[in-house]
Amino acid sequence: xxxxxxxxxxxxxxxxxxxxxxxxxxxxxxxxxxxxxxxxxxxxxxxxxxxxxxxxxxxxxxxxxxxxxxxxxxxxxxxxxxxxxxxxxxxxxxxxxxxxxxxxxxxxxxxxxxxxxxxxxxxxxxxxxxxxxxxxxxxxxxxxxxxxxxxx
Amino acid sequence: xxxxxxxxxxxxxxxxxxxxxxxxxxxxxxxxxxxxxxxxxxxxxxxxxxxxxxxxxxxxxxxxxxxxxxxxxxxxxxxxxxxxxxxxxxxxxxxxxxxxxxxxxxxxxxxxxxxxxxxxxxxxxxxxxxxxxxxxxxxxxxxxxxxxxxxxxxxxxxxxxxxxxxxxxxxxxxxxxxxxxxxxxxxxxxxxxxxxxxxxxxxxxxxxxxxxxxxxxxxxxxxxxxxxxxxxxxxxxxxxxxxxxxxxxxxxxxxxxxxxxxxxxxxxxxxxxxxxxxxxxxxxxxxxxxxxxxxxxxxxxxxxxxxxxxxxxxxxxxxxxxxxxxxxxxxxxxxxxxxxxxxxxxxxxxxxxxxxxxxxxxxxxxxxxxxxxxxxxxxxxxxxxxxxxxxxxxxxxxxxxxxxxxxxxxxxxxxxxxxxxxxxxxxxxxxxxxxxxxxxxxxxxxxxxxxxxxxxxxxxxxxxxxxxxxxxxxxxxxxxxxxxxxxxxxxxxxxxxxxxxxxxxxxxxxxxxxxxxxxxxxxxxxxxxxxxxxxxxxxxxxxxxxxxxxxxxxxxxxxxxxxxxxxxxxxxxxxxxxxxxxxxxxxxxxxxxxxxxxxxxxxxxxxxxxxxxxxxxxxxxxxxxxxxxx
Numbered sequence: 001x002x003x004x005x006x007x008x009x010x011x012x013x014x015x016x017x018x019x020x021x022x023x024x025x026x027x028x029x030x031x032x033x034x035x036x037x038x039x040x041x042x043x044x045x046x047x048x049x050x051x052x053x054x055x056x057x058x059x060x061x062x063x064x065x066x067x068x069x070x071x072x073x074x075x076x077x078x079x080x081x082x083x084x085x086x087x088x089x090x091x092x093x094x095x096x097x098x099x100x101x102x103x104x105x106x107x108x109x110x111x112x113x114x115x116x117x118x119x120x121x122x123x124x125x126x127x128x129x130x131x132x133x134x135x136x137x138x139x140x141x142x143x144x145x146x147x148x149x150x151x152x
Numbered sequence: 153x154x155x156x157x158x159x160x161x162x163x164x165x166x167x168x169x170x171x172x173x174x175x176x177x178x179x180x181x182x183x184x185x186x187x188x189x190x191x192x193x194x195x196x197x198x199x200x201x202x203x204x205x206x207x208x209x210x211x212x213x214x215x216x217x218x219x220x221x222x223x224x225x226x227x228x229x230x231x232x233x234x235x236x237x238x239x240x241x242x243x244x245x246x247x248x249x250x251x252x253x254x255x256x257x258x259x260x261x262x263x264x265x266x267x268x269x270x271x272x273x274x275x276x277x278x279x280x281x282x283x284x285x286x287x288x289x290x291x292x293x294x295x296x297x298x299x300x301x302x303x304x305x306x307x308x309x310x311x312x313x314x315x316x317x318x319x320x321x322x323x324x325x326x327x328x329x330x331x332x333x334x335x336x337x338x339x340x341x342x343x344x345x346x347x348x349x350x351x352x353x354x355x356x357x358x359x360x361x362x363x364x365x366x367x368x369x370x371x372x373x374x375x376x377x378x379x380x381x382x383x384x385x386x387x388x389x390x391x392x393x394x395x396x397x398x399x400x401x402x403x404x405x406x407x408x409x410x411x412x413x414x415x416x417x418x419x420x421x422x423x424x425x426x427x428x429x430x431x432x433x434x435x436x437x438x439x440x441x442x443x444x445x446x447x448x449x450x451x452x453x454x455x456x457x458x459x460x461x462x463x464x465x466x467x468x469x470x471x472x473x474x475x476x477x478x479x480x481x482x483x484x485x486x487x488x489x490x491x492x493x494x495x496x497x498x499x500x501x502x503x504x505x506x507x508x509x510x511x512x513x514x515x516x517x518x519x520x521x522x523x524x525x526x527x528x529x530x531x532x533x534x535x536x537x538x539x540x541x542x543x544x545x546x547x548x549x550x551x552x553x554x555x556x557x558x559x560x561x562x563x564x565x566x567x568x569x570x571x572x573x574x575x576x577x578x579x580x581x582x583x584x585x586x587x588x589x590x591x592x593x594x595x596x597x598x599x600x601x602x603x604x605x606x607x608x609x610x611x612x613x614x615x616x617x618x619x620x621x622x623x624x625x626x627x628x629x630x631x632x633x634x635x636x637x638x639x640x641x642x643x644x645x646x647x648x649x650x651x652x653x654x655x656x657x658x659x660x661x662x663x664x665x666x667x668x669x670x671x672x673x674x675x676x677x678x679x680x681x682x683x684x685x686x687x688x689x690x691x692x693x694x695x696x697x698x699x700x701x702x703x704x705x706x707x708x709x710x711x712x713x714x715x716x717x718x719x720x721x722x723x724x725x726x727x728x729x730x731x732x733x734x735x736x737x738x739x740x741x742x743x744x745x746x747x748x749x750x751x752x753x754x755x756x757x758x759x760x761x762x763x764x765x766x767x768x769x770x771x772x773x774x775x776x777x778x779x780x781x782x
Contacts, residue, residue, distance in 0.1 A: 069737045077730045081723070088719045094711035098704065098718050105722040109696065112726075112733035113689055119733075120685055123740040126747050130553055133750035134545070140757035147764035 003096055004037035010090065014082045026079030028058035032107045033083065033100075040103075055107065056114050063118060073115050080108035190295050192218060193400035194423035197408045199380055200416030206230030207378050207421040208238040208285075216292030217245045217259075218423045220306050221285045222378035224352065229274070229283030233354050236273060237266040237285045245291065256299035256363050259291045263301050263353060263361045270354030284354035287361075288320060288376050295427060298366045298374070303359055304352050307382060309394070310366065311373040313641070314648065316391035319364060319374075323351040347379075370643070372427040373400075377407070380420030384411040398444075400424035402499060447555050448497035454540045455490050461536035462486035470532075471525045472516055485512075489533050493562050503672075509566035513573045526570060534563050560742030568738070623713035628658050628721065631702040639698055646674055646691035651699060654728060658720035671731035685736065692732065696725040 011017065015024035032055040062072050087100040192213050198205040206223035208231075221237045223230030244262035249255070266287065274283045286304025293299065300308050305322040321327060326343045328350050329335040340346060353359055366374075375394055382390070389410055397403035403424045411420040463482050467473070473481030492504035516526060537559045545552025632655040641648045653670035674688050703718050 069740075070734060073730060073733055073737065077726070080726055084719065084723055084726075088715070094715045097715050101715075101719050101722045102700065102704075105696070105700070105726055108726045109693070109729045112729040113693075116685060116689070116733040116736040119737050119740045123743050126740075126743045127553065127557070130743065130747050130750060131549065133747065133754050134549060134553070136754050137750070137757055140754065140761055143761050144757065144764065147761065147768065150768060151764065 002041055003099065004034060004041060006091075007037055007087075007100060008034060010083065010086045013086050014079055025075035028055055028062075029076050029079045029107055029111060030083065031055075031058070032110075033103050036103045036107065037100075040099075052107070052110060055110060059111060059114055060118065063115075069115050069119055073112065076108060076111040076115075080104055080111075190216065190292060190425060190427055191400055192423065192425040193404045194218070194220075194376075194421070195404040195408050196421035197412070197419065199419050200412055202417075202419055204231055205419045206234055207380065207419040208234035209376075209421050209423055210238050210242045211423060212242065212245075215245060215249055216298075217242065217249075217289070218291075218374075218376055218425055219287070219289040220376045220378055220421050220423055221287050221353075222304070222306050222380070222419070222421070223283065223285040224349075225274075225280065225283030229280045230285070232273070232280055233270045233283040233285040236270050237287060237353050240266040240269045241287070241289065249291075255291045255293040256301075256365065259289055259299050259301040260361045260363050263287050263289065263303060264359060267303070267353035267355075267359045268357055271357045274354055282355075284352035286349070286378070287353050290366075290374060290376060290425065296368050298368060299363060300366055301361050301363045303361050304349050305347070305379045307375075307377055307379075309375040309377070309390070311375065311391070311394045312369065312371075314395050316375075316387060316394055318387075319366065320362070323349055323362075325350045368427045370427060371645070373403075374423075374425040374427075375403075375407075376423040376425075378419065378421040380416075380418035381407055381411045381422055383418055384414035384416060384420070394424070397424075398499070400426050442551070443497060443554050443558055444499075446551070447558060448494050450544055450551070450555060451490075451497055451540065451559070452494045454543055455487075455494075457543055458490050458536045458540050459483075459486050461539045462532055465532045465535060467529065467532045470529055471521075472512075472529055485529065486533065486536065493537070493559060496562055497558060505562040505565045506569060509569035513569050517573050517577060523570075523574065530563065530566055530570070533566075534560075537563065556746065557743055560746060561739055564738055564742055621713060621716075623710050624717045624720070625659060627703060627706060627713055627717035628655055630706060631655075631699055631717070631721070634702045634706075635695070635699045638702070639694070644687075644691055644694075646688055647695050649674060650692055650695040650728065654695065654699060654721060654724040657724035657727065658717070671728060671735050674732060688732065692725070692729055696729075700725070 011030060014030055015027055017024050032052050035052065035054065059072060059076075063069060083104050084101060087097055087104065091097040091100060190213065192211055194209045194211040196205060196207045196209045208219075208221045208223065210217065210219040212218070219238055219241055221234040221241075223232070223234030223237075225233060241262040244265050245258060248258040248261065253261075266285075270284060274280045286302075286306040288300070288302040288304075288306040288308050290308065291299050300319055302308060302320045303323060305324055306320075307322070308319040309316050310319050321331075324346060325348045326335060326340045326346045330337055330340045335343065351359055373394055375390070385407075390407065393406045393410060394403055397406055404422045407422045407424075408420050411418075459482055462485070463478070467486055468476075468478040468481040470481070470485070473485060476484060488508055489505070492508040495504040512529075513526065517523075538556065541552050541556035541559060544555055632651060635651055636648070639647055639651075649670065674691075699721060700718065703714065703721060706714070
């Protein structure tokens with residue numbers, strides 16, 4: 001069995017599949033690690049800073065459905081930690097364990113980074129919206145004043 | 153601490169040069185070239201016990217000349233000596249530099265001429281007889297080279313690579329006896345005459361002046377001080393402040409405060425000179441930088457408004473303030489919070505509000521008191537904060553919004569403290585209930601998290617990590633030192649913080665939750681939407697990749713130790729990244745909440761306008777139309 005196949009066996013241990021089935025929270029982390037492992041077997045190299053757009057997409061989709069970013073982050077963190085623990089325990093070869101741990105770290109950090117950046121982007125939009133609301137309120141207040149005078 | 157008797161914020165107002173004035177801050181910047189630039193600030197204070205300030209400082213960033221003099225001799229003699237010394241030395245330096253004299257030689261000459269003038273004046277006026285002064289001075293030949301001259305026990309220190317080292321040896325009788333081998337350092341430490349000077353300016357017509365040359369690197373920070381600082385603060389504490397403060401103004405004000413907290417028995421004077429630091433921070437006109445620069449001042453100027461709103465909202469009647477009269481209650485609750493926000497804005501940190509909230513909430517909940525008064529208190533603080541921001545928005549709307557976001561973030565910190573304390577309280581209660589309730593069978597958990605199919609020797613490696621073996625600890629330490637050597641830490645201050653925090657967390661693998669403190673230190677009080685996040689994230693990535701690569705690359709005979717070290721370090725880096733992301737997410741929440749509030753308010757206004765339009769269009773009787781509800 002290849003490393004990625006053996007890693008897949010840990011899915012039920014790392015994810016709460018018993019309760020959520022295929023939609024377990026944090027599955028995007030597990031899938032991203034799986035993808036990296038498979039890619040590593042094909043390409044035989046692992047660029048630390050390689051961007052996984054599927055991971056970004058999966059996380060963004062959860063946020064778009066209205067999930068709280070901190071809840072998504074906590075899921076990612078918990079799943080990463082469980083995978084990390086499982087990998088340390090389950091792979092007899094130190095090289096294999098280290099390879100898995102390295103990939104988990106890359107993916108987990110990528111998820112945290114993406115969520116932080118998405119938050120920053122959203123905050124800058126909200127900051128602009130905040131200013132717009134304040135301007136709108138001033139305009140409406142002046143219209144109200146004018147209307148009040150007319151109504152007197 | 154801000155001076156609560158004055159509306160002006162402390163020690164951040166003056167950029168003009170005046171010396172020997174108590175509490176006067178001197179700051180400025182000059183001496184820039186393509187690679188380096190020098191920024192400085194100085195402060196002298198009378199202290200807590202003396203009636204007169206006999207110290208004198210001179211900060212001349214244009215010439216690159218910085219002097220600290222500590223006068224001695226009763227009946228105004230000390231103050232006169234240091235003032236004369238300062239004036240003469242500054243004048244000699246000015247003329248000498250204009251005529252192109254060599255910097256080091258000129259500084260020594262300036263000190264000698266100052267000493268000679270003091271000596272002459274002391275002999276001329278009987279009431280000034282015996283006066284003298286210490287002297288420590290720096291002159292920059294260029295931003296990479298400085299000369300330091302000193303006489304007496306005023307000191308010069310250098311902060312480099314987060315370590316504070318002393319550049320001058322005190323000219324005391326005891327120190328010279330130690331140098332001659334007649335006393336041991338231990339004997340010198342407890343010597344009754346350890347503070348008696350062997351040299352000063354003014355005691356004799358000519359004085360030997362020690363001169364040293366200092367080659368500077370970017371991010372070096374020089375500290376000049378009188379013995380009012382090092383006599384009342386440990387070198388460790390001085391090091392923390394000099395290393396931690398972002399700007400020289402902050403460092404000098406904090407050092408004076410440190411000496412006062414240590415007793416403040418003597419006049420205290422400090423000058424901080426930064427080499428090449430401010431290019432990355434204070435030149436930035438980002439919202440964060442502007443907020444730090446001007447936001448704290450703007451906030452502090454509106455302190456009275458803040459206190460008035462709190463008072464009007466009945467904060468003094470809160471049961472938290474029971475037993476206090478109204479002014480005490482307002483000062484204790486609203487005043488302390490206002491001060492904490494000021495310091496956090498000023499230092500781009502969140503620790504002051506955290507400390508305020510933690511002390512308050514611990515004390516209140518510790519008495520088994522109820523939650524609602526705390527809620528009311530924080531609601532009042534929030535309303536008063538928004539009133540201050542609104543007031544600022546009248547002058548500058550954009551800046552008002554920035555301040556509002558920052559202040560709301562402070563309140564989030566307070567809310568987090570409440571949440572954490574409440575959670576601890578609930579856990580305690582649950583434990584108590586569980587201990588007294590009859591045991592019941594719990595249903596099987598749907599998700600056990602138990603191992604599924606272990607590969608290899610499961611039993612041996614599934615044990616939780618207890619104490620780390622020496623091999624693991626050695627691997628971690630080696631990777632840290634190798635990584636530090638490989639990376640250029642000077643150019644990115646975040647790298648050193650990340651590397652050390654990850655390593656400490658890995659070594660103390662049960663204390664990983666402390667990472668949120670490190671993440672908070674990294675992120676500070678930055679506003680969202682700025683390039684700082686990218687800088688921090690880049691530092692986190694760089695440190696992680698480098699440190700983990702070192703572990704993998706290191707030759708080892710024990711693969712188990714290598715695997716454990718790699719696991720611990722990876723885990724630590726993940727937690728740090730996660731903590732940073734969580735802080736960023738927290739930081740975004742106040743903006744979202746505030747936006748929702750504003751949107752509701754706008755909608756309400758819009759409905760009122762629409763109602764009025766209907767009335768005006770159809771000439772309806774105003775009393776018959778219902779008030780719209782949002």
